[in-house]
Amino acid sequence: DAMVIQNPRYQVTQFGKPVTLSCSQTLNHNVMYWYQQKSSQAPKLLFHYYDKDFNNEADTPDNFQSRRPNTSFCFLDIRSPGLGDAAMYLCATSRETAAYEQYFGPGTRLTVT
Amino acid sequence: GQNIDQPTEMTATEGAIVQINCTYQTSGFNGLFWYQQHAGEAPTFLSYNVLDGLEEKGRFSSFLSRSKGYSYLLLKELQMKDSASYLCAVRDEAGYSTLTFGKGTMLLVSP
Numbered sequence: 001d002a003m004v005i006q007n008p009r010y011q012v013t014q015f016g017k018p019v020t021l022s023c024s025q026t027l028n029h030n031v032m033y034w035y036q037q038k039s040s041q042a043p044k045l046l047f048h049y050y051d052k053d054f055n056n057e058a059d060t061p062d063n064f065q066s067r068r069p070n071t072s073f074c075f076l077d078i079r080s081p082g083l084g085d086a087a088m089y090l091c092a093t094s095r096e097t098a099a100y101e102q103y104f105g106p107g108t109r110l111t112v113t
Numbered sequence: 114g115q116n117i118d119q120p121t122e123m124t125a126t127e128g129a130i131v132q133i134n135c136t137y138q139t140s141g142f143n144g145l146f147w148y149q150q151h152a153g154e155a156p157t158f159l160s161y162n163v164l165d166g167l168e169e170k171g172r173f174s175s176f177l178s179r180s181k182g183y184s185y186l187l188l189k190e191l192q193m194k195d196s197a198s199y200l201c202a203v204r205d206e207a208g209y210s211t212l213t214f215g216k217g218t219m220l221l222v223s224p
Contacts (some may be wrong), residue, residue: 004155033211040121040216040217040219041216042117042200042213042214042215042216042217043156043200043214044214045211045212045213048211090155090156097211101146101158101161102158102212103158104155104156104157105155106154106155107153107154107155109153
């Protein structure tokens with residue numbers, strides 16, 4: 001049974017056209033994360049929510065925004081996608097940040113044309 | 114800053130044993146994780162070490178030496194399905210903290 005669900009699995013958008021990626025979880029975890037992973041590179045943390053508290057990484061571009069309307073859902077908004085934003089976007093959850101493993105969704109592969 | 118190093122690629126034969134190394138230099142340390150990631154799929158959790166020594170879990174074991182900033186993942190009785198990328202990740206401090214991932218080691222298991 002899927003625990004972290006990401007939709008869509010594949011997304012194509014045009015240069016500069018806003019796009020939203022979604023993530024939902026059935027684990028009732030407090031923490032949700034968004035990572036960007038480019039080919040053959042490490043997953044790079046963009047931001048995370050601890051409950052409703054939003055935490056942005058210092059080097060995350062302003063072009064990336066996030067919303068968490070409730071415990072189960074989290075969205076990644078890319079306001080004006082550039083060609084360099086083409087990547088796999090991974091959503092993950094954990095019960096707490098301190099000691100627990102992160103559960104990843106299957107990812108959304110974003111293509112920018 | 115955070116720096117995590119792993120070999121880019123490794124190859125091994127079905128049934129063999131392989132060791133994937135990871136070295137890290139981080140501003141703090143509060144645990145090291147290993148994840149497995151098959152091509153086009155999400156990472157899945159393999160192991161967690163916070164104290165020095167070896168943690169064994171079936172065919173997979175993970176070792177940590179905090180004084181050396183070093184860990185390895187040991188895979189025994191390799192199977193074709195073990196072909197994947199193996200990611201080392203470090204949590205840099207206790208409490209409210211996040212993970213920094215290495216680039217991953219692509220392991221190819223051949224018959």
